[in-house]
Amino acid sequence: MNLKKKMSIVAVTVIATLLLSACGQKPVTKAEDFVLKIGYMGSLCEAPLHMAVEKGFFAEEGLHVDLIKLAPGTAFEAITAGTVDAGFGLLASLMQPLSNGLPIKVTTGLHTGCxxxxxxxxxxxxxxxxxxxxxxxxxxxxxxxxxxxxxxxxxxxxxxxxxxxxxxxxxxxxxxxxxxxxxxxxxxxxxxxxxxxxxxxxxxxxxxxxSAVTEPYSHQYCCSAYVRDNIAQDYPEVAAKYTRAMQKASAWIQKNQDETAKIQVEKKWVAGDAAFNATVLKTYNYIPSVKGAYEAFGITAKQLQQVGMLDNGVDVEALHKNSFVFFNDVQDTVQ
Structure with a gap:
């Protein structure tokens, strides 16, 4: 075998080894450089996400975000496909998909009502x-x-x-x-x-x-923040930053509903009349709570199974426990 052919074989072997090695390695991404893809649909009660952008709470946490506008009813498909990493959702509507394997973890409750x-x-x-x-x-x-x-x-x-x-x-x-x-x-x-x-x-x-004013529902959190399973597991610092920013934004809204509604309309997050929208926001409790979401999930999941919206074979207690992730550096309640 001549020298030229030997060198070609060695080169091919080295390249193949490098490629195999690269395929077997997990990409290294620093938390501070991570860009979190957040799905949204532009609803009124989605205000914490809007204010986290407009009032700088994501920036305050040092979190880089890419907001992705989704068509109504496509959030779960986007999560499953990996198109988005995080989102904002109605707690009750997450339960059946979670029981079917939706790969997310709830991180905090954001408000009641809806x-x-x-x-x-x-x-x-x-x-x-x-x-x-x-x-x-x-x-x-x-x-x-x-x-x-x-x-x-x-x-x-x-x-x-x-x-x-x-x-x-x-x-x-x-x-x-x-x-x-x-x-x-x-x-x-x-x-x-x-x-x-x-x-x-x-x-x-x-x-x-x-659900905003009728008891006992008025005390039960309806909307929550969530992240994909892989974000919670591989980038917990990113997930915690997202959660803190959303909590800060929600707590700010609780004290500034009129300004929130005005910003939402002026910045085209939502349509409608700002003054009317503010009257709706004022019926919600925007005091974010991890514990509040966890308790509401437990109550609602049991009821959904009783009325046939969760299969009888679902272990509700396990679903309840496994659907959340908790971070030491995230407060339970922010006011």
């Missing part, structure tokens, strides 16, 4: 029990509004299990829900803000139950 069940003022429907035999319009069969409605109805003695369903849920798009109610296609609506508050004002609707 969901309502609405009826026409002249419908003769005064209580949740009056909805027996009625049709309820919902944005989807897995959304937070239907989850909240089923919980509230069950608490009021109305059966909502698959074997004994005493109401009928019918899906309409968000924009069509109020029209469906006006035209008599449904007797009530289960919606979340801001569309619920807007429909209530424009169509002069009564509220049967409101």
């Amino acid at each position: 969901d309502k069940v609405l009826v026409p003022k002249d419908a003769g429907i005064k209580t949740l029990a009056d909805l027996k035999g009625k049709r309820i319009g919902v944005p989807s069969m897995t959304s937070s509004p239907i989850i909240f409605a089923k919980r509230a109805l069950a608490d009021a003695g109305v059966s909502v299990t698959e074997k004994n369903m005493e109401v009928e849920f019918i899906v309409f798009s968000l924009s069509d829900l109020p029209i469906a109610l006006k035209n008599g296609a449904v007797d009530a609506l289960a919606m979340n803000d801001p569309t619920a508050a807007i429909a209530q004002r424009e169509f002069s609707l009564n509220t049967l139950v409101d």
Whole structure:
């Protein structure tokens, strides 16, 4: 074998060894250089994320972020695909996906409120029990509004299990829900803000139950911050920074709802009238709490299993424990 051929073989061997070695190594990324991809959809109650950007709480934590606008209903697909690393979500709507393996960890509760069940003022429907035999319009069969409605109805003695369903849920798009109610296609609506508050004002609707003000739901956290499993495990410092920034933003909102609503509209995070949006924000409790989210998860998960929205085979206690991550340098509650 001539020298040239020997050198070629050696070169190929060295390159192959380097490539194999590189493939077997985990990329090294310093926490301070990490860019966290955060998914968002531009809803009113998503204000902590908006204010974390606008008021500099991410920057204060030294966290680099890349915000990715998602289409409604695509957050879980984005998380599973690795398109986003973190997000903001309705706690109740996370439970079934978590039981099916959604790779996230909840890090803190951010606020209470969001969901309502609405009826026409002249419908003769005064209580949740009056909805027996009625049709309820919902944005989807897995959304937070239907989850909240089923919980509230069950608490009021109305059966909502698959074997004994005493109401009928019918899906309409968000924009069509109020029209469906006006035209008599449904007797009530289960919606979340801001569309619920807007429909209530424009169509002069009564509220049967409101998770922001009706007990015991008004004390239960509805929205939370979460990160992908791999971020919590491989970059806990990044996950903690994200959580602290979101907590700081939420606590700031609690004291500045009017300014928050104004910034959201002016910076085009959300549409609508700032003054009206502020009245909605003021019905929520924006005191962030890790413990609050953890307790609300436990209560809600058990109820969801009772009404058939979590499979009977799901170990609710294990799901509860495994769905959270806790950091020593993140406060339980920030005010």
